[in-house]
Amino acid sequence: PLVLGIETSCDETGIGIVRGRTLLSNTIASSMDEHARYGGVVPEVAARAHLEALQPSIEAALAESGVALADLDAVAVTSGPGLAGALMVGVGAAKALAVSLEKPLYAVNHLVGHIAADILDDQAPPLEYPTVALLVSGGHTSLLLVRDLTTDVELLGETMDDAAGEAFDKVARLLGLPYPGGPEIDRAAASGDNTAIPFPRGLSRASDMAGHRYDFSFSGLKTAVARWVELREAAGEQVPIADVAASFREAVVDVLVTKALAACRDYGVPRLLLGGGVIANRRLREVALERAAAEGVTVRIPPLSLCTDNGAMIAALTSELIMAGRAPSTLEFGADSTLPVTEIQVAESA
Numbered sequence: 001p002l003v004l005g006i007e008t009s010c011d012e013t014g015i016g017i018v019r020g021r022t023l024l025s026n027t028i029a030s031s032m033d034e035h036a037r038y039g040g041v042v043p044e045v046a047a048r049a050h051l052e053a054l055q056p057s058i059e060a061a062l063a064e065s066g067v068a069l070a071d072l073d074a075v076a077v078t079s080g081p082g083l084a085g086a087l088m089v090g091v092g093a094a095k096a097l098a099v100s101l102e103k104p105l106y107a108v109n110h111l112v113g114h115i116a117a118d119i120l121d122d123q124a125p126p127l128e129y130p131t132v133a134l135l136v137s138g139g140h141t142s143l144l145l146v147r148d149l150t151t152d153v154e155l156l157g158e159t160m161d162d163a164a165g166e167a168f169d170k171v172a173r174l175l176g177l178p179y180p181g182g183p184e185i186d187r188a189a190a191s192g193d194n195t196a197i198p199f200p201r202g203l204s205r206a207s208d209m210a211g212h213r214y215d216f217s218f219s220g221l222k223t224a225v226a227r228w229v230e231l232r233e234a235a236g237e238q239v240p241i242a243d244v245a246a247s248f249r250e251a252v253v254d255v256l257v258t259k260a261l262a263a264c265r266d267y268g269v270p271r272l273l274l275g276g277g278v279i280a281n282r283r284l285r286e287v288a289l290e291r292a293a294a295e296g297v298t299v300r301i302p303p304l305s306l307c308t309d310n311g312a313m314i315a316a317l318t319s320e321l322i323m324a325g326r327a328p329s330t331l332e333f334g335a336d337s338t339l340p341v342t343e344i345q346v347a348e349s350a
């Protein structure tokens with residue numbers, strides 16, 4: 001099927017067009033620069049930026065793929081989770097497009113979309129089930145067990161406070177580095193010693209591993225970094241930014257990889273899929289590949305343009321749903337900022 005996907009859950013306006021499992025276009029407009037001076041995404045600013053970017057993005061995606069609106073088999077949109085106002089803009093646009101074109105409309109889950117992005121990676125062999133998936137971005141840190149992309153995605157664990165990307169952004173800010181913090185910390189860490197400071201690994205004690213085996217917590221780590229820096233500053237010492245960045249990054253990466261591989265081991269699943277914007281982190285990819293190999297686990301990492309938020313992954317998930325025989329959504333759905341990952345498609349018609 002030929003599907004156009006609309007993604008507006010956070011700060012990227014993503015329009016993607018896919019035919020079956022083939023990517024035809026993937027247009028991404030980000031309002032990240034507008035959020036930079038606030039140190040994080042401002043919901044109202046993001047929503048307005050989506051409103052302005054949607055029409056030109058749709059036109060660009062159609063032009064790039066040489067597809068006409070009339071040729072589409074379906075329109076797809078992210079219904080949640082994400083920022084309510086931002087989601088609403090995409091949902092409204094998708095409904096308008098589907099109704100005016102008389103095309104079926106599919107409302108789908110953003111997190112499951114991140115997994116579907118992998119299907120568009122034409123360099124990789126087909127996705128095998130079951131697979132463990134680790135999704136890490138500015139808004140999410142989730143560990144999932146995927147038995148089937150269209151019918152069975154289970155949430156094993158998630159962050160109890162900050163998302164991993166959010167932790168990078170906050171720690172960068174307290175080190176005086178600009179937003180977004182991930183790439184800045186990566187750069188600063190390159191010349192640092194990642195064993196210099198023993199920052200805490202959240203929810204990793206034996207007692208935590210009983211109740212929160214697959215859950216994450218990064219706010220304690222952020223506080224530990226803040227306290228460490230404050231103490232140096234109070235003593236009039238220079239803060240070794242590179243060492244702090246490298247040690248902080250190591251703490252985040254260590255926990256993410258340790259818990260993802262624990263899930264692989266516990267469920268007897270020798271496959272791990274990575275997704276989300278934090279996958280851009282070099283050290284994360286390096287440690288994941290290294291430790292997974294030692295445990296006989298195969299790691300899949302889609303190209304970065306498909307890891308960050310985009311519309312192609314939403315179209316790809318919908319293409320899979322159509323191929324699996326699923327009916328379109330009714331027009332009754334809305335934006336659901338807390339849509340659970342188990343709801344792969346919203347409001348499927350009877």
Ligand code: ATP
Nearest residue numbers: 010137138139140165180182183277278280281308
């Ligand atoms: P969502 O949570 O809905 O997926 P988002 O816009 O918050 O959306 P992404 O755009 O996927 O998330 O990713 C942005 C986040 O990734 C930011 O928090 C940013 O700091 C982080 N990030 C980007 N590059 C790196 C890097 N090299 N290392 C660590 N974090 C990074």
Ligand code: MG
Nearest residue numbers: 010011012309
């Ligand atoms: Mg983003």
Ligand code: FE
Nearest residue numbers: 114137308309
């Ligand atoms: Fe996302």
